[in-house]
């Protein structure tokens with residue numbers, strides 16, 4: 001499935017549930033989801049202890065879900081701003097290739 005198709009599916013879903021949030025709310029949700037990813041990663045990597053009541057949680061599976069939550073919110077922001085994520089991702093990869101790849105190759109030698 002292509003990103004454009006995913007953007008359309010998210011758009012249809014959001015319209016079914018009453019429409020898009022205001023941009024600051026979308027941004028707040030993105031920050032919330034990032035925090036949830038940080039919470040999971042810290043426990044997966046042992047930087048924070050896992051509470052007894054959370055010992056049953058599969059943190060690898062949680063990480064996937066939280067990344068999915070963040071992707072959903074990111075797609076909703078892109079949709080609301082009429083941003084074609086596939087086109088912009090291709091541009092960004094090309095930018096990194098041109099600007100950063102020679103630098104990384106020098107550093108990794």
Ligand SMILES: [Mg+2]
Pocket residue numbers: 033036065066069
């Ligand atoms: Mg979440």
